[in-house]
Structures are given as structure tokens and as C-alpha cells.
Amino acid sequence: MSGAVPKLQTPDRVRAIAATLEEEIVLGWLLPRERLVEEELAERLGVKRHVMREALTELERVGLVERIPNRGAFVKLLAPADVRQIYSVREVLETLAAEQIPLPPAPDVLAGLRAIQSGHSDAVARGDFRAAFRANMRFHEALFGACGNPHLADMIQTLAQKVHGARSMTAASAEHLARSRDEHLAMIDALAQGARAALVALCRQHLAPSRDTYIAAIEGRLRPGGR
Amino acid sequence: MSGAVPKLQTPDRVRAIAATLEEEIVLGWLLPRERLVEEELAERLGVKRHVMREALTELERVGLVERIPNRGAFVKLLAPADVRQIYSVREVLETLAAEQIPLPPAPDVLAGLRAIQSGHSDAVARGDFRAAFRANMRFHEALFGACGNPHLADMIQTLAQKVHGARSMTAASAEHLARSRDEHLAMIDALAQGARAALVALCRQHLAPSRDTYIAAIEGRLRPGGR
């Protein structure tokens, strides 16, 4: 056989589709308040409407999408207050996780992070925003996954997803991407050297840019109030 | 018309069914590792299989249920390590929230908590475990909702749900319920008196009993390993 795709079952396809949609939102392909029509998206991504429906339900639960009964789904627009609140919790949890990562870390953890970051750096160099976003996700997953508490890592990821809708400004900006890359490399160094304080500080600083860029953009460009 | 039920639409019905299932798990009606057959549950609760499917998906996401493709859903059995990890994150977040509740709290917050607690106390006195569980949920929702950060409150609730499967021991025990009631009353007092340190300490202590009871029960009664 040639390109025989394994053909996932629905539960997995739903996740895959939801992830694709999430990427399109983060990359600014789909903008806040944009209408998400089930049939249209289903056809474009090559799945049945049924699957797309479930994917939208999932994104609603995650907080990236808003659904109104009988009226459809929209990319959620986060208010600056929401973004601030979410980031403040992220800061607490990511700091907590960074404090719990064993130092020095297990060799395979460090190797894994270096491999992922190598992919991330490549993507940044190529200007491949999509690949950079994926590598970035995997980096943070691996980093905080090393804290030893999978449930804490879960919460961190959940919160990160919530603000993905607010990241289209930074996720598709070469400048921010380069900064991210440098900070990741610094984190790896801090891990390798067992520099706990530096690691924690880096994690905290790493959050600020995308939060501030988004808030500035919203407060500058859009007026508050009704949808 | 007489008992004309509003007839919710599916999205709401899914939530309602998921909540019912959650209660049955917490109350020990449905035990860990018990098989959850879609058609059977759908018929018992008076919904279509389709709705039950979505409800199970939701509970899987929450972490109360485990699903294996083509093989069905089961009530998840939490390992003591999971319970410990989840509670350690809960402690951090609930402490954080308790520190942020404005003191003295808004009058309607206090009134709301007193009203809810009155219902809880009644339920405890009657030995009505289901009503007690519901009131307990609402109490914590209102308490941590008062912290001013809805996303923090969300995370707290999410984590609480994750361990609901581990609560059948305490949620249906008169002794534990009485203790909960007393601690709730003490929290209300602390709020009313603006006693921050006492409030925070009470929130922290409030978590221990159900965690320890579950861990003791699991480690004493069940052997680790096998599915």
C-alpha cells in the first residue's frame, strides 16, 4: 500500500480536528468573533459534520470557542481582565512547577528538551509559525511535565490553552518567536546548571510578553462592550 | 399547563446528565472500575444514547471516567499518588483564593454563603447525602467565587471534580458530613470577622479529611496493580 492513512477512530479524530482548529486560531487564521459554521469547516478539513460538532464542543470546554444554542460557534474574544486573571494563575502554577522540578533533571528530560528546542529553533529560523507553535507547546509540556506532578502539569496546560485565542499577535510574530527561543535556551541552561532561582525567574518572565502584547492590542484597537 | 418541563436542549441536557452521573459516583452508587454501558444508562436516565455518549465524553474530560475505544467507559479508580498530587495543587490554589477574598466580604456574598450553608446543615441533619453533596458544591463555588478571579475559581472546581471519584467514602458518611458542616460555619465566622489567617487555615484543613480517608481506604483494602 502507498499512503494508507491509519484512519483514526472518531474520538482521536475529534482531538486531531480540535487541535487543528486551535492552531488556526492561534496563528490568526481564525479571528476572534469569527463565525464557525459546522458544515463549512467539516468539508474543509475533510470530516463529517458530526465529528466537527464534537470538536467544537471540545474547544468550547477548553474555552477557545463560544457556543450559543441554535446559533453556532464563534472564536472567543477574551477581555483584558480575563487575560490578566488567567496569567496570574498561570504564574503561580508555573512557578510552583518550576520549583518542584528535580535539579539536576534526569538526563532524558534534558535531552528531550534539547531535541524539542532544536526543532523549535529551526522552525523560528524558517519562519514556520505553525511548526514553531507546535514545538513551543511540546517544550512547555515537557518542561512542566518534569515537575513530577502530572495533575499540576495538566492544569498548566489547561490554562495555557485558555489564552491561546489571545496569542495570535505573538504566535505569528518573528520578533516574539526569537525571544521565546532565547528564553527556552536560557531555561535549558538553568536546568543543566541546577540554577533553581534563575529557572523560576525565567519561567515567570517568559509569560509577560504575550500577555502584555495582547492587552495592549485590545485596549488600543478595540472598544469594549457588546458583541 | 401543569408540569410542563421546559425541555432543555441537548447541550444543557448533557450537562445535567453528566452532573447526575457525577453524583451517583460521588455517592458510591457507581463504584470505581464499574462498567458504564451507554444504552443502559441512557434508558435509565431517560435520554437518547447520543446524549449519554456526550455526557460520558464530558466526564472523561473531567477525569471521573475512563474510556477505551470500542470497549466502553468505566468509573476511574484514582491511585493514592494521584489523589495526593491533586490535593497538593488544590491546597495551593484554594489558599491563593482564600488570600484574595476581599475582607470584609460583600454583604450579598456573606448572605449567600449563609443561605447555602443553612441548606447544607439541614441536609446533614436529615442524612440526605445527595442534597448535602449539592449544597457542599455550591458552598465552595460561592466561597472561592468570591476571590474575584473567576478563572482561579474555575481551576479549583476542576480539581475538585477530579477527585470526586475518590469521595464516595466521605460523601456518604454522617461523621464526615458533620465535620464539614462545622468547618463551613467556622469559615463563615472567619469571613464575617475579617480573620484572614483563620480563614486560610480553615480552607487548608478542610481538605485533609477526605484525602486521608480515601488514601487509607485504598492502601488498606485494595492491592495495587492490575486493571
Added chain:
DNA sequence: TTCAACAAGATTGTTGACAATTTTGGCGAC
């Protein structure tokens, strides 16, 4: 011109039937 009622179209919500998969029980060979 403005407004309200109405009809047509677009979109989401619901259902039952059908297909695919896994489990169970029985049968025969060794």
C-alpha cells in the same frame, strides 16, 4: 420613510438505522 409581519434560506439540533469492533460461549483437535 418606517415599521411590522411574513416567507425563504441557512444553520443547528435530533433521531434511528446501519457498520465495525470486541467480548462471550461453544466446539473440536490435540
Added chain:
DNA sequence: GTCGCCAAAATTGTCAACAATCTTGTTGAA
């Protein structure tokens, strides 16, 4: 008697048609 294989049953996964709902555009009267 035990093991492996095959058929039947139970259960989950997939789909397309149908119904309900909302939106949009049009018409007609005040």
C-alpha cells in the same frame, strides 16, 4: 482436560436524513 479457533451476542462507532430554530430579505400598510 486444555488450548485454540469460530460463530453469536453485546456494545460502541458512523452516518445521512429529518426536524426545529434562527437569520435575512421582502412586502405592504400606516
